[in-house]
Amino acid sequence: MSTTWWQQSVSLREAIARRAAFAREPHPAGIAKPPLQLMLAELRSLYRGRSKGPEIAPAVHPMPVMLLPGFGSHPRRMKPMADALAAAGHQVHEWGLGFNLGPNQHNFMFLMRRVGSIARMHKAPVALVGWSLGGLFAREIARREPHMVAKVITLGTPFSGDPRANNAWRAYQVVTGHSVDEPPIECDFSVKPPVPTVALWSPRDGIIAPRAACGWPEERDRAVAIRCSHLDFACAPKVAAEVLRQLDWEE
Incomplete structure (x- = not known):
């Protein structure tokens, strides 16, 4: 029992040291990220009242739609989106994992099974709407299982270029315990899935570089700019x- 305790203690110290090293990594030269004033402006979004x-x-x-939340967020954050889609007649589903704390083999396989289950339930492929990191999950699911996916819509998702072209990569590494260069699942986010793929992006994004x-x-079918945080x-x-x-858009 003492050996087990010692091994756990060593593992914990190693995990803390690894995360501390991730937090100290400098931002690479030449890699664009949103300026500080836009990042600070993001805080207003946390306290803004709900708009009409x-x-x-x-x-x-009408189609089945699954919403995938951003890094560190809960599906409740996307409830206004879910309500709007449901009011239009879409069959809206949460992703079923609670807070999005990054990918691992277990939760990614859970999502693959969940999308398949929803598609079988409705006898139709599922549209995946992913916010930020949720969009990376969506693109990879569609790349692997395109027959289960009707289309992918990403919302401020950093699927193109350097994975450090944002203001969140250090936080991501500290929380997940792995480098943005070494995700725990085999993936290539810049490869366009073989389904209609739409990227919503914002020039006012304070977290993710617009590009x-x-x-x-060649990485998506359409890109639509929206001026929002x-x-x-x-x-x-x-x-x-x-x-x-975009859900109603016929290809």
Whole structure:
């Protein structure tokens, strides 16, 4: 028992030391990130009252939709989005994992099974709407299992370029315990999934560099600019209205 305690103690110290080293990593030269004033402006989104929702018209193509929250956030943060999609007639599902604390083999396989279960339940492929890190999960699921996915809509998701082109990469490494260069699942986020793929991005994003969330033409089918903060991607009425338009868009 003492050996087990000692091994656990050593493992804990190693984990703390690894995370401390991640926190001290300097931002690489030449890699763009949003300026400090935009990052500070994100704080206003946390205290802004809920705005009136968008005008809801019935969906042209009602479909099952799964919402995937951003890093460190809970599905409750996306409830305004879920309410708007449901009001339009879409069958809305949470991702089923609570807070998004980063990928691992277990939670990624859970999501793969969940998407498959939803697709079988509705006898139709599922649209994946992913905010920030949630969009990376969505793109990878669609890349691996395109027959289960109707389309992917990402909201401020850093799928293009250097994984440090943002103001969140150190926090991500400290929480997850792994480098942004070495994700625990095999993936290539810049490869466009073989399904319709839409990237919503913002020039006012204080967390993710706009180019990282917009991507290049070969990395997505469409890119749509929305002037909002990164945190507002989850709940702003104008974002929900654009997601509704993109779900109805016929390729």
